[in-house]
Amino acid sequence: MTDAKKDELLDLVLTQLDDDQAQEVVSIDLAGKSSIADHMVIASGRSTRQVASIAQKLAEKLKHEGYGPVKLEGLPQADWVLLDAGDIVVHLFRPEVRSFYNLERMWAFGDAPPVAGTA
Template identity: 40%
Template structure:
């Protein structure tokens, strides 16, 4: 478990890395009360498969440069939904249509971003 200062620094590094490559609709969720696997989930959108891959790569490179361990990256083959697992912080980057379809913000109890289509989902958050 990362202490609070290091956790906030990890989140800041990841969010800045996403902003550097023009990531959109960045959301940070505190999921510590919902799972013991990680404490924060960061979700962002990229406009193309290439940008999704670049966003994930930039997050991984910046976290490593700041001394944080990156356990794995996934999904960079297709670039529709990719993620960085940095232990206490997990970063998801998706194309807008994929993000809208899976709506993981709602599943984890976050607010639905304004870009969503507004259709009700047949499931509820993991409260």
Template identity: 45%
Template sequence: MQTEQTIALVQNALEDMKAKEIVLLDVRGRSTVTDYMIIASGTSRRHAASVAEEVVIQVKQAGLMPLGTEGQEAGDWILVDLGDVVVHVMMPDARSFYDLERLWGVETAVTE
């Protein structure tokens, strides 16, 4: 699966699950870990966990196996590693505190 297809698949899953403030960060040349980060907010811990789980389900159905997931138990910040794309589903407080958009210092593209 091409990176652009993965991004579109993830964005659609996030939108279908009513994730908030969906942002795509292009971190090529700034990170050796991934090329893109997609950040979204959940409205509750249960919602954030459900959103992340739906991303995992959708990418698996498309034939892509996530490299890993972290944070499902706590639900404040759930990470889904898809290789070239890393998805962060965060509660608003955690998102504000860690401010990944500013941390990576990249132009953001809001996709919501």
């Protein structure tokens, strides 16, 4: 995937998360730092129902926009749902679970803090 397409994919993900009222959206640039993805997006939902809804809507939107079927893990419990869109991995949490795992701290590189998503 070209850099422009990766940027479009990231913008689409961040916009959809904003539209679905995901909270505390953070994007972490992994390009050149990890082979799993170029970006990791972390967001919260207020409840398991909202987390599941956000994940399902995002997966459907990505498929509809031509980014292929994405892999979803963590449904139906929806405490932590992982959405794998290839170059972008999205983690959706209930706030308590997000706080416990603290992925932002684990994946922070050097002095550069994660970038809050603004769509």
